Amino acid sequence: MKHYCPYCNSEQEYYIDKRIFKEYKGVDVNVEENVPICKKCKNELIINNIEDENLKRIYSKYREVKNIITPSEIKDLRARYDISQRELTAILDFGKMTINRYENGSLPSKSQSDYLKLISKEKNEFFNKVKEAYYTNRISQKTFSKIENIINKQSVHDDNYELKLYIENELKTSPNIFNGFKVLDLEKLQNLISYIASKTKLYLTSLNKYLWFIDMISYNQRAISITGLTYVHEQYGPVIINRKYEEISKLDEKYKREDKENNDGSIQSVITSNGNYDLSSFNDKEIKIIDYVISLLSNKSVKAISNLSHKELGWKNTERFEKISFEYADNLKILK
Ligand SMILES: [Zn+2]
Structure with a gap:
């Protein structure tokens, strides 16, 4: 590979030095950067298409972290x-x-x-x-x-329009440690729920834990959650704040909620997928995490899933109704 080197003032062979680009506009991006180096004088060269590719990777990471529109x-x-x-x-x-x-x-x-x-x-x-x-x-x-x-x-x-607006107003917060530094993405959430429900018999109470584990593992691996939901400590495990799973489960474009009465009079809500989920807004890493959680939980009972969540520090170290910080994602029992 040859390129003009301004220091040697001639065409020179160059090689690529791999470096880590740490920070962009105050955000930790840690993206690999290709830096062309002149073989003769060892100076850095500026080669437009290589620089463009570097910037693309930096921008895309920055976009993800800062939740910038794509x-x-x-x-x-x-x-x-x-x-x-x-x-x-x-x-x-x-x-x-x-x-x-x-x-x-x-x-x-x-x-x-x-x-x-x-x-x-x-x-x-x-x-x-x-x-x-x-x-x-x-x-x-x-x-x-x-x-x-x-x-x-x-x-x-769009019959759900008003309900969606309401849910978004209630749950949308700017990126912070309680939403995994992600702004709530309700479309994505609905597609995710529909997808999970297509893979397993999904009870409303377990849905909370599926989402929590998915977001916690995502935060553990990528320093950002997937849904942007905030969770609190409840008796049976982590749940979406202010019981908003009630309203979220009633959005019916992608799934249906059915309430069934048990013999003891208690109500069990089951979510069934409409099969029309769209995973195009999820990247490969996110899908991997989601499939992993489904594979871990799908053959477990509601009680067993609840017990799993009780083993996590995020549940153990918080009080009832307290928000669960994503800091607890550093140390997840479910990953061991
Ligand atoms: Zn040179």
Whole structure:
């Protein structure tokens, strides 16, 4: 491999030195970096495509840690409303080509990213912005009507919309040690529940433990949880804070909840998958963790799963109703 070396002022052979890039904008990224070195003078060279690949890896790790919107999420947002990059840029009143750059891998600021995430989740927020863009002549009547029609159609079909908004308002917190440094992703959570339920007979009480173990193992291995849920210590083990598993289990696009009465009069809730889960927003590592937890728990009884959770320090060292910190993920009995 040869490249121009400014120190030798000639084409020179170079080799790649592997280094660890530790920190980017105050975030521990620890990404492997390829640094080309001139064989003759041992100086570092700047080679554009190698540098681009390095940056891509750093950005993607930074994105994951800071929960920055991805290019595909922006494309999904446009696809949902059938709008072009230019139309979306105009609606948001961002600088020219901004969306184009973000879709090609440039890193949005945290505030622009948070705003993009907000409007992709909350239809009303998005539509308010569309109206503003129309009244201030940033978009045409044609664009406005197109989006209005799509939103009207969606509202009729999405019975869970209000419930989802409510759950998100109740559970969404900024990244901290109690949500595994992840902002709640309700779409992802629903797909995850549907997936687990497709693999095993899933009781509502055990669902809490499945999710907790999945998030704890994820935090143990990746320093970030998968769902962004916060859990508290309850009598039978860790559960989603403020009993929000009740409402989450009633979202019915991806799964159904059925309550059955036992002989002793107690109620047992079972969640069955609708089979329409979409795992495309999960990466390979996440799927591996999820499958691992399913393989460990799926043949165990509700009681046995509860007992497993009672062995964990996160449960042992907390009081009833106390939030369970992800710090306890460092030392997981289930991984031993
Ligand atoms: Zn040189």
